[in-house]
Amino acid sequence: MSKDFIIKAAIATGFDACGIARAEALTEDAEFMQSWLAEGKHGDMEYLARNFEKRTDPRVLVPGCKSVVVVLLNYYPEQKQSDELPKIAKYAYSAVDYHTVMKTKLQALENKIIAEYGDDCVAKDYQHSFSDSAPVLEKRWAQKAGLGWLGRHSQLIHPNAGSYFFIGILMLNIDIEPSEAPFPFRCGTCTKCIDACPTGALSSEGMDARKCISYLTLESKSEIPDDLKNKLSGCIVGCDICNDVCPWNKRFAKPHQHKELSPTEEIFHWTRDDWKTVTKEQFDEVFRKSAVKRAKLDRIKKNL
Ligand code: SF4
Numbered sequence: 001m002s003k004d005f006i007i008k009a010a011i012a013t014g015f016d017a018c019g020i021a022r023a024e025a026l027t028e029d030a031e032f033m034q035s036w037l038a039e040g041k042h043g044d045m046e047y048l049a050r051n052f053e054k055r056t057d058p059r060v061l062v063p064g065c066k067s068v069v070v071v072l073l074n075y076y077p078e079q080k081q082s083d084e085l086p087k088i089a090k091y092a093y094s095a096v097d098y099h100t101v102m103k104t105k106l107q108a109l110e111n112k113i114i115a116e117y118g119d120d121c122v123a124k125d126y127q128h129s130f131s132d133s134a135p136v137l138e139k140r141w142a143q144k145a146g147l148g149w150l151g152r153h154s155q156l157i158h159p160n161a162g163s164y165f166f167i168g169i170l171m172l173n174i175d176i177e178p179s180e181a182p183f184p185f186r187c188g189t190c191t192k193c194i195d196a197c198p199t200g201a202l203s204s205e206g207m208d209a210r211k212c213i214s215y216l217t218l219e220s221k222s223e224i225p226d227d228l229k230n231k232l233s234g235c236i237v238g239c240d241i242c243n244d245v246c247p248w249n250k251r252f253a254k255p256h257q258h259k260e261l262s263p264t265e266e267i268f269h270w271t272r273d274d275w276k277t278v279t280k281e282q283f284d285e286v287f288r289k290s291a292v293k294r295a296k297l298d299r300i301k302k303n304l
């Protein structure tokens with residue numbers, strides 16, 4: 001079946017890009033992950049070690065899966081925080097959690113595909129659409145679907161738009177003509193992200209998640225190690241430093257036009273004192289639908 005219908009439907013649904021890859025085992029990623037996990041570089045994120053077979057082969061995750069549709073949603077914001085404010089990563093600016101936005105859009109795309117190809121194109125008894133919520137190597141699928149490459153900071157880089165993207169996946173039980181060949185690596189000799197990472201989480205061997213500020217401020221179950229405590233660089237929820245310094249973002253990232261990703265205004269004016277004194281009730285009210293709420297106020301105050 002032609003990919004053109006699906007790509008046009010994805011763009012009409014409001015996604016910024018779409019590509020399609022053939023469902024197959026990710027053999028090289030499986031080998032890399034095995035040694036990465038064995039070295040303990042996933043830290044406390046034990047869920048990354050679970051569902052290994054499902055994570056590295058979509059046909060195990062979704063029985064009958066033949067094609068992987070990958071969509072991108074730009075989240076690069078028009079307005080940014082000023083440098084003196086406690087830093088929230090840009091993916092969490094939106095007043096509505098991106099998981100909710102992606103879920104709604106993926107369902108809308110699925111409805112269009114079912115209307116064209118019939119009910120049997122999805123495995124109804126299994127979850128088959130995903131965005132950062134299941135054992136799926138989304139960035140690798142985006143690369144295989146011809147949408148960009150995985151930079152040295154481990155993010156997907158789209159050649160015309162940079163790396164501020166949410167990635168959504170829709171697994172279909174029909175054969176769709178794949179998009180272009182997997183995208184080649186285009187970082188060249190650049191090492192700006194490695195050089196800029198304040199905690200040394202990046203190296204030529206990839207990322208050590210245990211040192212990444214995103215992990216330290218959001219995921220880690222342990223105390224932040226003493227040698228990293230003074231390197232959080234003002235970040236209280238996630239970190240954008242390696243994305244911000246990447247020349248592909250500096251040149252190509254353009255503000256998104258998605259109303260669903262309108263920001264929480266408080267992010268642009270809450271000072272360190274505001275964060276220190278905010279009550280749980282105020283926090284819950286301001287961030288009631290936001291991804292920031294996932295971080296929990298106690299933790300944010302500790303990060304502060
Ligand atoms: S998100 Fe921040 S801490 Fe993590 S690798 Fe990038 S620059 Fe380093």
Ligand code: SF4
Pocket residue numbers: 151152153154186187190191192193194242245246247248
């Ligand atoms: S900063 Fe340089 S090395 Fe890092 S992802 Fe961007 S292009 Fe690649």
